[in-house]
Amino acid sequence: MTGPSRPNSGQDISFTFDGTRYSARAGDTLAAALLANGIGLVGRSFKYHRPRGIMTAGVEEPNALVTVGEGGRAEPNTRATDVFVYDGLAAQSQNRWPNLSLDFGAILGLAAPVFSAGFYYKTFFGSAKRWMFYEHFIRKAAGLGNAPRDADPDRFSQRAAFCDVLVVGAGPAGIAAAREAADAGKRVILVEQDDILGASLIRDPQELDSAWAKESADRIRASGGHILTRTTASGYWEHDLVTLTQRLAEPGQVPANGVAQRLWHVRAGQVILATGSIERPMAFPHNDRPGVMLSQAVRTYVRRFGVCPGQRVVIATNNDDAYLTAHALKEAGAQIVAILDARPAPAGQEHGFTTFNNAHPLATKGSRHCLKSVSGIVDGIPKSWDADLLAVSGGFTPVVHLHCQAGGTLEWNDAAQAFVPGQSRQNVKTIGGAASPAPVFSAAPVVPAKKSFVDFQNDVTLADVDLAWAEGYRSVEHLKRYTTLGMATDQGKTSNMGALARLAEKQGVAIPEAGLTTFRPPYTPVTMGLFAGTAAKDAGAHKRRLALFDVHAAKNPIWQPLGYWFRPRAYPMAGESLAEAAMREARSVRTAVGMTDVSTLAKFEISGPDAVALLETVCATSVGKLAVGRGRYTFMLREDGFVFDDGTVWRIDENRYLLTSSTGGADRMATHLSYVRNYLHPELRVSVVNVQEHLAGIAIAGPKAKSVLATLTGEEPPRHMSTVGAKIAGVAVLVLAASYSGERAFEIYVDARNAEPVWAECETAVVGTGGCLYGLEAMEFLRIEKGHLVVGGEIDGRMTPLDLALDKMLNTGGGFIGAAGLTRPALSEAGRRQLVGLEAVEGSIPEGSMLVTADGKSPEGHVTASAFRIMDGGSLALGQLADGFLRHGEELIATSPTRGQKARVRVVAPHFYDSAGERYRD
């Protein structure tokens, strides 16, 4: 089957198909290599398991889908026409069992009438048992390739690029446009999905040839332009952003530098689309048999790859282009048995071929592997020809996908029977064959509808289109969804126009009136890993590291993610479980002293004469009376009156304040402060600086915390809710006396660059006093027992200050954000959920459980956080309960059906420990 121009370099490449070894030539696509090896049967169809071969020579291929590569590199549903053979390539056919040639699934083809359009939908009607019956073997039988089970070992890159002119498609028109732009001194990017430029010049030699393409490429590069091959412009987005998917390695191939593919985001000044057109197949029974190919594809295989896909060829066409294929085949030594030209009379010059006018193919016969004969109708009279190849050309569909994605309109070109680009919303224009496709003969022949495939990949026939019409599906969008037309991985590149013509015929309207479905990105399938980029290899985002990460890591703690942060959850000693370690740490805080890293808290330094004005807008509590060196608890409301964050505010100097708030809400608070300062109150003389990361924070808590701090600083520690500057280990620190644990406690803030010596000195003092480090788990135990709130737990965005019993702290002067929202009547109605404590009467209270009464009515609340009494034992929790303030003493059931756990609980005040706050005071 080797044609005259097949390169004979002598350097054969070895590849396997379904385990059998074959050889290919450098530059072959897998499809070309398979054809060169005489392989006609490449895959089985999606629904009916019909034998399918190679139909096209490009990315539009609907039939020849294979899995390429092995292990985690396996790429299913790869078009054999869109992968270039490399040494060792391993390809597998798909959707067949036990093998491609003997496929038991093909029995589905016999039951084809059952699996017609809308089959899935119909099984949902009537008895559910019907679907239950079908589902089992449909899931097994229908489908394409299987997703690999292993992780992809390769990396994916994402890169931005900017240019004056982006040219998509390196055919003659695209190359010329890119060359012109480069000559004009513009930043140019030229992209081509093939691995060479100007491939169509090999198929159809013109005045311009491959040498011109190469010279143009050199010129474009010399003027600073970029040329990207194996790169597909797959999406056109707002404001002339085009995404490109670049293959740095072929499917399944080990990439040279670890990166398999790159996703480019190109922002272009102008986009020129030279995307060409896709040849259309013809609809007639058994038009899907191996050996039926598109005419231009046949020519490509003959001229570019030197592979002649048949020796006795019938050509069916409605245009002039197919005659070029006849010439190419003749040059390659093949015999043109007949040309069936749909046009009523000979067009153009005498070709010397046996040509029939007013002629259409009607059927094909053959085996699973090849074609044996073609029957047709000429002037109404049936005829038949022995042939091993049928080359068809039903006209040309311009590739308008990107133009449409950019928001452009389409116009109907009647001569070409095709939609061409019309108006553009963005700075894009279409040139070449995509703008002006070749004319065709428009009349569609009358053929039997059964087994006349329009969508080869999803097994949709003319009969399915007719059935959808008969069942009342009138719009093209309904037709698409009911028949699954154009919804396969090829997105209907070869099929949509054929089906649309049929629909228009049924409707009795012209094609443009029948409408079109939407073109959505991507143009060709994109590997999921490419969207993930480098995140495909990790947690999906960068982990944020504490300034003291190394110090903690040396102690081998149990880590806990907190937003993007990772913080120590507990520091277990040898043999300790998490629960045991956390309880030991919490007891140390209750009885002696403990220290923990609180660096992730949101922190803002707010300075200027109007700092108080800003704070009293953001905070719902009053700040104005705060003396220098004093601080207080505060909370912040959304405009609708709900609490969204809380923290502390400290006056550290005459006109300088430090505001802390929750870790999880840090970015939200930064935005909120900026919004209030810049958008609402640009007139304020105030500076808000986010110092969350600038200051590392160390909390020391426990009855011995005061003496530990005195030792560390050599000074009298500040009283509760006071702040002083001090030195620890010779480093300047800011000490805040604040407590989350319920014990006398201090937060020490230090420039993160100097945090390590301060931590080390604190640790020495704490451990020397009989204390230990504690993590987030112990912190939870401590704060729950104390009844302190956590943002995201008790403060869940649905609670007002009243619901949380914070209303007495509200700034009576008003003026804060949320003051208006709080006046809404619904926020003070009965029945609202309110903060309560819960103690177990029997059992241990499950995390996240709901609160129900014994009579089985709807849940009346839920547990927000549960813990154990640190010194005395016993299960307790915080929760939200309808009218909870009035229900202290009532018994409820806390139940978690998902965990299969429940407990009997009593409603109490949410302060289980030192409710008078005496332990803070000296």
Added chain:
Amino acid sequence: MLHPISMTAQGNAIVTDVTVSTLPSAPLWAFEIWNNPDAVATRFAAAAGFALPEMGTSGGSDALRLIRYEPTVWLVEGDASALPSILDNDGALTAIGGGVTRVLMSGRGWRRLLMEGGVFDAESPAFAVGSSAATIIDHVNIRLLVLSEDACLAYVPLSYAQGILHFWQEAAKALD
């Protein structure tokens, strides 16, 4: 090089044409003006000997450098001791150096490296020596300062520094 910075061996990754390394931490400040900008600018120029830099630019020398990333805030590196009196009651100086890691990219490949995972046109000739820009790279907010055609400095949030450094080192292996 405009900005002679001592290189450390910490986290070095030598690649084809760009080397990414972290620099020793340095004291940095946010210099914010809230009032009388013209008066502050005048006082500043008189005291510092150079004008307050415009948006997207930087000014000064190793002794005192101001880099403008925001309409009302400048990043200050060097000796900032004179700045509070220049600001007087029209602005504030706030220390931020603890939260920032400085990453140096040296070698002609830095522009291309910045396109990886980025959205900002670091390859534009307009992004010239002395230019500054704040942008997002691989989900991390980054502030850039062009030191020379062969070097660019990135100010990176401390918590993300390890992650973005790893990202750059991996990306630098496949810049092609």
Added chain:
Amino acid sequence: MMLINCPHCGPRAQSEFVYERTVDSVAPAGASNDEAMQILFTRSNPRGVDDEIWRHTFGCRAWMVVTRHRVTNEISQVRAVGPEALP
């Protein structure tokens, strides 16, 4: 991904920006409680041009009002807001 012409930085990718809310949802200073809630909860939501508040969060951190067509994404104006622009 849109291209937004930041008044301070020039044209930048949308990924650097964060959308906040529409201008018409912000109650003016001095609005009564009822008016403020009316403005917060009752919005026009036009299928067409609207004034939106955006922030160049991952760039210069400044706020701006972007006049955008919500169907075509055409941006007809970007206006700087915030403290007085400096020299």
